[in-house]
Amino acid sequence: MITLKPEIKRYARIVSTGIALGKTLVTNDDYEKYFGLRLPDAWRNALENRIGIKHRYVSSPEQSPSDLAAEAARMALENAKLSIDDIDLIIVATDTPDFQTPPTVSPLHMKLGAKLKTGGFDINAACADNTIALMLASYNIMLNEDVNYVLVVSPYTMTKFIDPQDVTASVFSDGAGAVILGPSDEPGFLTGKIIADGSYYDYWGIYIGGARPVNEEVLKEKWHKLRYLKRYPPDINLRHWPGLVQDTLKKANLTPDDIKYYFVTQVNREMIYQLMRLLGQPLEKAPTIMDKYGYTGSACVFMALHDTVTSGKIKKGDYIQFVTSGVGFVMASAIFRWV
Numbered sequence: 001m002i003t004l005k006p007e008i009k010r011y012a013r014i015v016s017t018g019i020a021l022g023k024t025l026v027t028n029d030d031y032e033k034y035f036g037l038r039l040p041d042a043w044r045n046a047l048e049n050r051i052g053i054k055h056r057y058v059s060s061p062e063q064s065p066s067d068l069a070a071e072a073a074r075m076a077l078e079n080a081k082l083s084i085d086d087i088d089l090i091i092v093a094t095d096t097p098d099f100q101t102p103p104t105v106s107p108l109h110m111k112l113g114a115k116l117k118t119g120g121f122d123i124n125a126a127c128a129d130n131t132i133a134l135m136l137a138s139y140n141i142m143l144n145e146d147v148n149y150v151l152v153v154s155p156y157t158m159t160k161f162i163d164p165q166d167v168t169a170s171v172f173s174d175g176a177g178a179v180i181l182g183p184s185d186e187p188g189f190l191t192g193k194i195i196a197d198g199s200y201y202d203y204w205g206i207y208i209g210g211a212r213p214v215n216e217e218v219l220k221e222k223w224h225k226l227r228y229l230k231r232y233p234p235d236i237n238l239r240h241w242p243g244l245v246q247d248t249l250k251k252a253n254l255t256p257d258d259i260k261y262y263f264v265t266q267v268n269r270e271m272i273y274q275l276m277r278l279l280g281q282p283l284e285k286a287p288t289i290m291d292k293y294g295y296t297g298s299a300c301v302f303m304a305l306h307d308t309v310t311s312g313k314i315k316k317g318d319y320i321q322f323v324t325s326g327v328g329f330v331m332a333s334a335i336f337r338w339v
Helices: 030-037 041-051 066-079 105-112 129-143 167-171 214-222 236-251 269-279 297-310
Strands: 013-021 022-026 055-058 087-093 119-123 150-156 175-184 189-196 257-264 319-326 330-337
Touching: 013 129, 013 189, 013 297, 013 330, 022 030, 030 041, 030 167, 041 167, 055 167, 066 105, 066 119, 066 150, 087 105, 087 129, 105 119, 119 129, 129 150, 129 175, 129 189, 129 297, 129 319, 129 330, 150 297, 175 297, 189 236, 214 257, 236 257, 236 269, 236 330, 257 269, 269 330, 297 319
Parallel strands: 087 119, 087 150, 257 319
Antiparallel strands: 013 175, 022 055, 150 175, 189 330, 319 330
């Protein structure tokens, strides 16, 4: 038997980034006026001083996930000096889509004016789907001769799905992050790793769909809203992130010291700092943006990357690592060299 091994003729790199924000900025002071719920003092203290969130952006009723995705994509295209005609594949990574079906890539494709040659699809791994989409984009560039440039977009509009009377919903913010990847003569994308534990599927989520079709009773019980059914172990990320980081580094023959920046799911600033301590790394290696944008889920690490890139902090030859978590749970990590 002859076994054919794919030949890597080129590599994949990150070319540019872009972001978009929900229409309205709502500060913690304004939260009660906007959502009808006063943030208790103890929660607000934790929200601002441990989690790191002082405000959030809320999309308007007419501002869809694909609208935010299109805005972020246009910025990334402009920053790359490319047009939509240069894009061969669009990947939308989100768990707050426009619709259950068709995929959100369809209205986005239309809004960007993409043509038939630009393929596209959605993926959903909750807030880990951004990293997985980067991996899929890189694989396509490296292995598919029809694909040169891939647009990865992660819109997030969880404020449309929250129960305003749930105080923990105050972490959520709406926005989108976009990354364009392209071909390279030297390695940009190095490796990635995905882990999962499906035993957490019924802890929290938006539990409507084929397993719970929408009807009057479902709406009355608010199953169409984000529901917290069980409490996640507070250390669940810190139990798994260090091993995931180290396993991915080992595959790339790198150490934690080699990484210039870690882009970690921006759900809790103190948790990110604790990860850095466990890895023996300085806190400044993990950019945090929740104080600036709130928690933007699928979009958050792309927004952190965008802020870091546009501030000129990433230089040629730097290694960066994504470390992301999604409910269910799914976790993913990927390493790129900036080329």
